[in-house]
Amino acid sequence: MKITVAGETKEFNEGLTIAELIRQENIENPDYITVSVNDEFADNENFPSIELHDGDAVEFLYFMGGGSYVIL
Amino acid sequence: MSFSNEQLERYSRHIILKEVGVKGQKKLLNAKVLIIGAGGLGAPCAMYLAATGVGTIGIADADEVDLSNLQRQIIHATEDVGKPKVQSAKETINKMNPDVTVNTYHEFVSSENIMKIIKDYDFIIDGTDNFPAKFLINDACVMAKKPFCHAGIIRFQGQLMTYVPEKGPCYRCVFKEPPPKDAVPTCKQAGVIGAMGGIIGSLQAMEAIKYITGTGELLTGYLLTFNALKMEFRKIKLPKPNGKCAVCGENPSITELIDYEQAECNGV
Ligand SMILES: [Zn+2]
Numbered sequence: 281m282k283i284t285v286a287g288e289t290k291e292f293n294e295g296l297t298i299a300e301l302i303r304q305e306n307i308e309n310p311d312y313i314t315v316s317v318n319d320e321f322a323d324n325e326n327f328p329s330i331e332l333h334d335g336d337a338v339e340f341l342y343f344m345g346g347g348s349y350v351i352l
Numbered sequence: 353m354s355f356s357n358e359q360l361e362r363y364s365r366h367i368i369l370k371e372v373g374v375k376g377q378k379k380l381l382n383a384k385v386l387i388i389g390a391g392g393l394g395a396p397c398a399m400y401l402a403a404t405g406v407g408t409i410g411i412a413d414a415d416e417v418d419l420s421n422l423q424r425q426i427i428h429a430t431e432d433v434g435k436p437k438v439q440s441a442k443e444t445i446n447k448m449n450p451d452v453t454v455n456t457y458h459e460f461v462s463s464e465n466i467m468k469i470i471k472d473y474d475f476i477i478d479g480t481d482n483f484p485a486k487f488l489i490n491d492a493c494v495m496a497k498k499p500f501c502h503a504g505i506i507r508f509q510g511q512l513m514t515y516v517p518e519k520g521p522c523y524r525c526v527f528k529e530p531p532p533k534d535a536v537p538t539c540k541q542a543g544v545i546g547a548m549g550g551i552i553g554s555l556q557a558m559e560a561i562k563y564i565t566g567t568g569e570l571l572t573g574y575l576l577t578f579n580a581l582k583m584e585f586r587k588i589k590l591p592k593p594n595g596k597c598a599v600c601g602e603n604p605s606i607t608e609l610i611d612y613e614q615a616e617c618n619g620v
Contacts, residue, residue: 287586312531321526321591339588341526341575344504344511345481 281334298327298338307340314341353378359451363405376565377405381451383564386410386473388461388489390437392549393503393556394479395427400557402445402452406564409445410473412457413437424546461485463609466492475560476500479553483530484612490515490523491609494600501559501571503552505544508580510552513571513590514559520573521593522600530612551578 283292285305292301298317302310315322316339322330332338355363355374366372366380385406387394390413401409415437417428425437432440438456445454457469461480466488470476476498478489486502493500493515502523503512515522555576562568575588595602 314526314528316588316591319589319591321594341588342509342511343483343527343531344506344509345483345486 281332283332283334284337286338286340292332296332298322298330298332301332301338302327302340305340309343312343315339316341353381359405362449362451366404371567372565376567379564379566380405380561381407383475383560384408384410384473385475385477385560385564386412386470387477387479388412388485389479389481390425390427390441391415391421391479391481392424392505392544392546393553394477395425395441396550396553397477397479397557397560398441398445399427399448400554401560402448404557404561405449405451406560407451408453408455408473410455410457410469411438411441412459412461412469413441414458414460424544424549426546426550461488463488463611466609467496470496470498473498475563477556477560478502479556482614484614486523487530487612488609491599491606493517494522494524495609499563501556503556505548505552507542508545508548509578510548510580511575511577512552512555512559513575514563516563516570516572521590522597524599524606525593525597526575526590528598545580548578548580551580 281292281294282289298315307313318337363377366377367374383406385401387398387409390398390411398409398411417432417435417437417440419433422428422430427444428437428440436458438458442454442456445452459465461469470492476489476493478486478500480486489500497517499514499516501512501514503510559570562570573590575590577586577588593600598604599606
């Protein structure tokens with residue numbers, strides 16, 4: 281199935297969850313991101329159970345401070 | 353208010369724009385913009401707003417200029433090291449444009465003082481470097497019904513969004529709460545390219561100018577992200593507020609300002 285991740289459409293296996301997508305995409309600081317699927321926020325607690333479907337568009341929104349430090 | 357010959361010349365490149373004109377320039381000269389944080393983002397933002405002729409600029413920052421700031425905080429110069437950032441910023445702005453009145457607040461914003469500080473301003477710029485301040489600014493602006501532009505930068509990346517009351521999501525709609533202070537380790541030095549502040553801080557100034565002059569479309573309901581390594585801007589559509597936000601929702605659970613504890617990072 282095809283899923284658009286941060287604007288880029290890629291091929292994934294059926295049954296992919298948000299948690300698995302985060303792992304496959306090597307997302308930095310996965311505990312502190314916001315995810316939207318088709319312009320709806322996904323609850324962070326449900327990342328392991330939310331399955332993605334063909335044609336979904338996923339965005340990762342990152343916490344960003346104002347300078348040279350990063351939250352881990 | 354009528355323009356002096358000097359002002360007509362100084363702002364001629366604005367006045368010639370049909371989106372600004374004499375009317376827009378008057379709005380800018382009558383406008384009051386508050387910049388919280390005179391650092392990587394706030395420095396370039398303040399300079400462009402000053403050059404633009406925003407008539408009143410407030411600057412809030414508790415810090416003094418440090419040598420390690422100068423790589424990106426271009427409103428301060430080598431001779432300013434050790435000076436309060438608000439004073440150094442004010443001196444630079446005064447040299448740039450005598451039309452601008454600068455109000456300085458040499459203090460950290462907190463639940464105690466923020467409502468009083470933002471009260472008289474038309475638009476607020478979040479140029480802060482830490483999450484407690486970012487959430488405080490958001491919540492205060494939501495409660496006081498003030499528009500503001502959030503931004504963040506790190507390494508080669510930056511982002512910004514503009515909150516306008518009743519017009520779109522707030523920062524807390526997107527990021528529910530700050531990362532906990534006791535997440536171990538909470539933070540590390542990551543570095544940032546100085547020009548990132550110039551790019552994103554200038555975009556914040558652009559949002560303020562558009563808001564004041566009523567021109568174009570704001571980043572309300574969108575998060576603009578910039579990746580300098582890929583030289584890629586992305587305008588990400590944000591979900592519409594669903595009424596459940598803890599501060600801007602229909603039954604907000606946050607009705608008083610919160611002073612979150614700062615993770616153990618030193619100033620940025
Ligand atoms: Zn909200």
